[in-house]
Structure formats: structure tokens, C-alpha cells
Amino acid sequence: MNVSEAIELLNDKGFKTTSRRKDILTYFFDADGYRTAKELMQHMEAIHEGISFDTVYRNLNIYHEIGILESTELNGEKLFRMNCTNEHHHHFICKECGKTKEIALCPMDDIKGTLKNYYIEGHKFEIYGLCPGCLSA
Amino acid sequence: MNVSEAIELLNDKGFKTTSRRKDILTYFFDADGYRTAKELMQHMEAIHEGISFDTVYRNLNIYHEIGILESTELNGEKLFRMNCTNEHHHHFICKECGKTKEIALCPMDDIKGTLKNYYIEGHKFEIYGLCPGCLSA
DNA sequence: TTACAAATCGAAACCATTACGATATGATTA
DNA sequence: TAATCATATCGTAATGGTTTCGATTTGTAA
Structure with a gap:
């Protein structure tokens, strides 16, 4: 899934498009692999001074719920990546x-x-x- | 693995045998499946009033390290069970x-x-x- | 451009787990 | 059996990841 497909899905589900949301999507699109909430937080702090935990975690959960991100759990920490959108694997x-x-x-x-x-x-x-x-x- | 085999292993590794340790082993032996630290804690509080988190978690980690318990992770929580001790499965x-x-x-x-x-x-x-x-x- | 629901902030709360100084106890030795 | 001492436990505080909340800001539909 690429960033514009993800934004489209976000809008279809009735969510608003914000700069933070776009930047989170871009981060995961570029990442091409699993990332932690902490890593995302650090990235976001660099471009949105004062961004809150609430924003990061809430959007991670929304993205996971509507299928933009897939997630797994490792050593007590959640990891997220762009959803592959193809066959079960x-x-x-x-x-x-x-x-x-x-x-x-x-x-x-x-x-x-x-x-x-x-x-x-x-x-x-x-x-x-x-x-x-x-x-x- | 049964309780006395576990106690023997514990002693071989230089750990002491205490009533708490025996009761934890008995709990997992009877459980016959995965249990959380919280469930163990609740069980232990009933028979050892005032037992501390430290005791429960420290022993879970020791048991896991020396192979008495195996563990997995589910929904941000660790689960433990008696080690099966046979083939990889x-x-x-x-x-x-x-x-x-x-x-x-x-x-x-x-x-x-x-x-x-x-x-x-x-x-x-x-x-x-x-x-x-x-x-x- | 207005209006309002939704998004964000800043900070506190939450939950599982780990850590720590003080005290108690199992096991070794005399 | 009593003394000794390292180890175990207690009580509690700290930590790390995540969730929640009231107040404020910001997309977006009218």
C-alpha cells in the first residue's frame, strides 16, 4: 500500500487528513519494514515539535484497525509496518x-x-x- | 517436567528451595497450560499473604532461564507453562x-x-x- | 467564512514488569 | 545444634510502553 492509497482509505472511513497523519504514512512507506512507536515518535518530533504521545499512538491504532498498518509484538513492544495487501503470508x-x-x-x-x-x-x-x-x- | 524434577534442577543450578518456589512449581504443574504472572500472583497471595511482586517475577524469570518454564507473549503480557522437555514442537x-x-x-x-x-x-x-x-x- | 466534529496537545493515569534497600531464611560448617 | 552468610523475600518505588482526558486547535462541509 502506498501513501495516497492509505489516505484514500482514511478518508473513506471518515477520518480527516492532517499533516501529522500524512507524515506518519510517509514514514512507514519509506521504512519498508517494522518500526516501533518509539521510532516513529522520534521521527515525528523532528518535524513536528511538541507532538504528543496521544497523536502517535492514536493514529497507529487507527491505521491498524482500518488495515493500513499491520502489527506484531516483540519483547513487550508493538511493531508496525505498511500492510502488504496481497495474499495471506x-x-x-x-x-x-x-x-x-x-x-x-x-x-x-x-x-x-x-x-x-x-x-x-x-x-x-x-x-x-x-x-x-x-x-x- | 514434574515438581521434583524441577526442584532437583533448581538445586543443581545452586538455587535454594523455599516454600514459595515449591508452591509456584506446584501451581504450574497443576495448571497444565499457560498462565500469566498475574494469575500466579493471585494464587500465591491466597497461600502466602503479603507475597511480593519481586518474588513472583524473579522466580518466573529464573525458572524460564534454567528451562523449568517456557514462555510466550500475548497482548503485551508474558505467559508461562511447565516445559514440555521433549522434541522441538x-x-x-x-x-x-x-x-x-x-x-x-x-x-x-x-x-x-x-x-x-x-x-x-x-x-x-x-x-x-x-x-x-x-x-x- | 462560519460552525462544529474531529484531531492534537500536555500531562496524568495505567498496566505489566523490574529494581532496590532492609530484613528474613535456607543450607553449609563448626 | 548453633553460628554464619549468601541468597531469598518484603515493601515499595521506579521504569517502559501505552492509554486516557480536559482544554485547545484545526480540517472540512455547509
């Missing part, structure tokens, strides 16, 4: 730079049969490590 | 009662080939939902 996540690599294979396909009588609400499959770039650096 | 986790079902299949076996040049540090695969017991209740 999983991610390798670089612990150094946050960049991701899509994993097309979903283990659920092979497992559903072994969970008869269970209600499956969701699943999480993620691989952590270092990407080739960070590995050579 | 994953879990279905019941969101209602915390009970788990082992999933023998590990998706990493099929995926390692697609991550040449990546350093793989770890992975997480978990399935969430309701177990048959909670489903019928």
Missing part, C-alpha cells in the same frame, strides 16, 4: 533493521486436520534473525 | 483456559532453503483459539 523479520521478507508458505494448511473439535481464531508464524544486508555490515 | 493455545495442544509439525523444515544468506535466530509459530472443552462450555 508470513514474515521473516530482521531484528537489526526491521526489514521483512515474505514467507509464502503457511503451516496452517497442513495442520487444520489435526485440530478437529478446536475453534481456530488465529495464528502467528514469524522468523527472526538478520537479513543479508545487516549480516554483511 | 509448537502449540495450539486455548485463549480461554490456557491449555495447550502440541503441534509436532515445524514449518521451518520446509522454509530454511528459502532463506539462504539470512541468519535465522529463532521463530515463533502458535495457533490461538478455543479447545474442545471450552468450546462446549
